[in-house]
Amino acid sequence: MNVNWRFTSASRNSYAALSAACENQGFILDPVRAPADDVTCYSINSINAGTLLDEIAEAGCITIAGGPHATACYRDVARVADYVIVGEGEYALPALLSGIEEGGSPRVPGVATKDGLVPQDRTVLLDAYPPFSRVRGYIEISRGCPFGCSYCQTPRIFGHAMRHRTIDSIVRWSRSYRDLRFVTPNALAYGSDGSEPRLEKIEGLFRRLSGNIYFGTFPSEVRPEFVSDEALDLITTYCANSKIHFGAQSGSDQVLDRLGRGHSIGDVVDAVELCRDHGLTPIVDFIVGFPFETDDDQGSTCDLIAWVADRGQVHVHRFIPLPGTPLAGRSARPLLPRTERLLGKLSLKGRLTGSWSDPETRFNRRKRGNDI
Numbered sequence: 001m002n003v004n005w006r007f008t009s010a011s012r013n014s015y016a017a018l019s020a021a022c023e024n025q026g027f028i029l030d031p032v033r034a035p036a037d038d039v040t041c042y043s044i045n046s047i048n049a050g051t052l053l054d055e056i057a058e059a060g061c062i063t064i065a066g067g068p069h070a071t072a073c074y075r076d077v078a079r080v081a082d083y084v085i086v087g088e089g090e091y092a093l094p095a096l097l098s099g100i101e102e103g104g105s106p107r108v109p110g111v112a113t114k115d116g117l118v119p120q121d122r123t124v125l126l127d128a129y130p131p132f133s134r135v136r137g138y139i140e141i142s143r144g145c146p147f148g149c150s151y152c153q154t155p156r157i158f159g160h161a162m163r164h165r166t167i168d169s170i171v172r173w174s175r176s177y178r179d180l181r182f183v184t185p186n187a188l189a190y191g192s193d194g195s196e197p198r199l200e201k202i203e204g205l206f207r208r209l210s211g212n213i214y215f216g217t218f219p220s221e222v223r224p225e226f227v228s229d230e231a232l233d234l235i236t237t238y239c240a241n242s243k244i245h246f247g248a249q250s251g252s253d254q255v256l257d258r259l260g261r262g263h264s265i266g267d268v269v270d271a272v273e274l275c276r277d278h279g280l281t282p283i284v285d286f287i288v289g290f291p292f293e294t295d296d297d298q299g300s301t302c303d304l305i306a307w308v309a310d311r312g313q314v315h316v317h318r319f320i321p322l323p324g325t326p327l328a329g330r331s332a333r334p335l336l337p338r339t340e341r342l343l344g345k346l347s348l349k350g351r352l353t354g355s356w357s358d359p360e361t362r363f364n365r366r367k368r369g370n371d372i
Helices: 009-023 049-058 068-072 092-102 154-158 167-174 199-208 229-238 253-259 265-277 295-309 337-348
Strands: 003-006 029-032 039-043 062-066 083-085 111-113 116-118 179-183 212-214 243-249 281-288 313-318 352-355
Touching: 003 009, 009 029, 009 039, 009 092, 039 092, 049 062, 062 068, 062 092, 068 083, 068 154, 083 092, 167 199, 199 229, 229 265, 243 253, 243 265, 253 295, 265 281, 265 295, 281 295, 295 313, 295 337, 337 352
Parallel strands: 003 029, 003 039, 039 062, 062 083, 179 212, 243 281, 281 313, 313 352
Antiparallel strands: 083 111, 111 116
């Protein structure tokens, strides 16, 4: 049985992880630009959903869809796809492929069809699955998030309890790389419950690794309240990165409270200043256009963006109402003329990146011809 993976740049690391899980069961996921026999697998987000769902509906093969959009909207996706992976796929996808190969209509926990969902009955332990194999990817060291930010899909897909890959496992897989980069919702939460850092765990990891360690920067980030002198001392001692990436999201404490962010503007300011004290450039994320944002809230965000841009770099994108989140179905509010002017000015100066007018460009790079 031929099994294919509909490759998009946005799903590169998912492809690596699921390809490795499937290889362990004897299935090779071949990358394709269009559906192909016998089975084609898709990872769907809310930006590429329109295009890929149309493609799935016309496919002449068995189709399996997963990813954040498929998880949040599995009933809708199951109208066009033969099978939908709801949540984590490391167990469900190989089990489903085995059932398809054996014939019949397999019923696998965590998989939905037009007839309904078989509920998930297990949680993935990261050590039980390789982060990559034939298809290279970054090493995922943590999964899950204890915070419930109302715009974010992460805790709705992976749960509120953090799970960590052990140091032994990370060291084993790191030997494949000279430059080490990690996937995690909060790098400085490694080894902890996600609410309070355990820096001894992070130092224990650093001491075991060799090569150039990049920690708290692309493709992961940290939370601003986790940034401390002690944490930055570890990074400047053991790591190669010159930047730290974290999210502020808004310059209004009222907005942060409504989002359930769990930190204040003061935490953001402190994190920026600590990074500069340690010779690290802060890269700070903001979201503009929250539906409940007042003019004053957006003005405060502009003030904080301008302040950060004088001391580091800013990444901004427009609010996107992601399905499965408390803000699903809401619309982004218009940007103030002042906001448009500021973001354009800072972008021209090279102090700001992102997309605040066309949210699709943040995720869907097929527009630039960057597919396989």
